[in-house]
Amino acid sequence: MAKGDRVTYDPAGVFLPGSAVSATQLTALAARLNAIRSDVTQDSVEAGEVSEPDSSLSACDCTFRELPERMLDDYVEHRQQSDLGRILQTARWIRDHVDRIVVVGDVGVLSGIRALLDACCEPYFNHLTRSQRGGRPRILLAGADLDNDAITGLITLLTEGRSPDLLDDRWALLLVDTPTTDLPTKLAGRHLLRSLRSFYRADSATVAEMDAPLILVMTTVNGVRDSDRSTGFRQTIPVPADLDEGFGTFSAVGLLPAAIVGMDIVRLLEGASTANDHFRTAPVGSNSVLDFVGVNHLWRTAGPTKACGMRIWATALHATARWYAQLRQQQMGRATTANGTDRDGHREASAAERASLHPVGAEDVLWTELLVTQCRCDPLMIGHLESDPDGLNPLADRSHPDLMSAAISETIRGHRQSGRPTGVLRLARLNEHTLGQVMQMAMLAVAVEQRFPFDKTGPDPPGGLGAKNWPDFADRFLYDFR
Template identity: 35%
Template sequence: MSVLRPIPSIDPIRCDPSSLFAACDLGSNDLETLFCSLDTVRQECSKGSLAEVLTIPEQLLGDYSQQRSNSSLFQILQVARNIREAVDRVVLLGDGITHGIRLLLRTCCHPFHNELSRGDRGGRPRLTFAPYPIDNDSFEGLLDLLLAPASNTDLLDRWSVLAIDSCGTSLDAAAASRVLLARLTERTHAEHSALGFHFHPLAHHDAPLMRFARALGYSDTCELPERSGGHLIFSAAGLVPASIVGIDVVRLLEGAAAMSRRFRESPPHLNPVLQFVGACRISQQRFTLEQRHFQSNHLSLAGLGNWYRSLEMQQRPLQAPQSNRVPIIDRYSSFDSTLIHLKVSHSRRDRLRLPPMDRTSDELDRFVGSFWQDLPEAFASVESLRCKSLGQPSVNLLIEQIDEYTVGQLLQLFSLSFLMEHAIHFPNETF
């Protein structure tokens, strides 16, 4: 596979809210007042129990570097390796965290990972997402796929269940796991104790799912932290499935840790989290726009809005009233929303150009020689002009390239911005 590997930047993401600030006619004094208030919130967010959430990536990396085989990250990698070597399909049974895992799969793996042969996948399993929320017919359809007649001795026919309960109180994952394991037992005519590698729960220590697993004797588990909040993607819930499909989770965590440092140490004009939160606050105050529309020239980021929305469900202690939730639009443009434009500069593969074609003459001729990645912007120029003419507020996130390090920074940026905005809306609420 031909892959371009530009030299990565230490800070591959930059937030540019200048067009929105200009549209609001904000002067230097206005911006200084805005960022002074945000800096106060940042300092508060870096203290107390929230600091534990902010430093999860750094703690995982530090323990892994110092303790290696006794660290949580080593255990995560070992569980992922055991699953990867035992089966060819992993069924992910989870809740809102699956939006983040889908995003990791799209951004850091081959676009058609599941359609490739095991050899072309580098010996890594397929990742199948159980429908969420689960209904009877969709779940029966999943069972049809998994329980088709096959040889249990052939690696390519083996599958495993990775069950995730991110909130720690749901019975859904335990109930669905019971159905899957019962059907698996019927097919293999084996006791639960003989099917240990087929079932791997990820949950809090006292969650119903973990109690269910312990009762059946399953020991190959990873416990989730009690106070993970929006950073659950950087716990076993996100890192185990990511590692199973070959994503470099160490680089992912390094990117997240780098964004945490930028958040704590960078001045406001170089701090993407403060820039993003400040722009969204201004858009809400000046234009009364609560909705956000994510738009990108890179298709792998199409699910970012769904993941951002799921942060609220993961942040159980921080649940806000419905009236204070920020609606997220992920696909269709809306002129009553703030446009979050994520522009990726470099592709991972060799860049395609639009070629000329003999005996044809149409409107595409003026784009001949253009890089494919630039074409959506050219085609959307009329739409962009319309947005501009209507004065739709927009914030640009400039991203150098899509890889594990950059994705780690991007996810951490939105996690931190979510926590900051919650702290602004609910200043007296503890995390």
């Protein structure tokens, strides 16, 4: 991996003269952060370093942390017989036989899949022809709500005027079934399963050539095998039974849809492994995960009105930010959509907040700027128009990336000149490897942050550390999508 490919967090813009957070404070927090890191990595922790969790606020299981390395090692040793090998084989089968794949799962499952797709697929992937997509199927997501018209419209799209004998009309169903699968997901699965069986009618020549085009991803191996025998599904791939809810993106739940649309899931897992290595070995002060969590924790505990926020400058990462918000809210115990959070678990800054926070930001908000340095496509030049109807001819020699870079620089400069804190989370470029880093770092950050309220050695959040008050404290996180 080139050095420039590592995702970095730079808090230098937070440590301003007179700021509520200083580098010295972060250094003083190092012992607590190291103790929590040991807990997350399941290393031994000396007695007394971290308090036992409140029973009402149990910390998340960290099975997710070792999953990337476990899957990669298994793949190296067993290739096609490994979980990753079976995922790749199934993805190839789907690509060869259908032109649409419908993934049915709950909000948490779909938000992770959407993050993968938006970050690494072409922006209008589903609207491209099959040849433009390189023979990869379109991908559709369903099951997040009880909207009758949405599921009816999807079934109409998949079946009306279409024939299973034509490759461009064929579709498959990927059901993500976990112990926490909710009613909307089950209903969507039922309706789509019925429609699929009707679509692939018994007299179709296609049925003789391909098994029932269904894939069921379940939590336990035994459950998968039982379902496979009873329904005749094409193939089933188990998900680790001990994987905590919300952390399954790097299991078959996220990897299979990603592989179907052509993402390099090996590089994705390698990126996650890189993030693990950095988290495990880098000291506080140069550890992106621990520094990000530590700085934000220090800021929020500096006063009752302090809040943190993330400003996302790359459209392809909007879904990743929403996935992180949903995961964070879920793990912090947010069971409702109070305080303006939507069903994806994030609260976007209101128009009034945006007006007051940009370009220099509110004094009580610590913003983290999420940036991608290099664009994937060739830069679009502004260009010259003879009549200059929009008055942009003076910018004719500049490109879109030039203007984006100028906007980012001006925002950060405005913050720093006015003494308002800004951290920077930077990707040199956006690809499977850097996305794997970002998403694994986000999961590690949630695991670390969740353990802070159990440590009674530092300042309490406003209202104390009880389960009733902690969610409101944790909810003070804004998202600004540029």
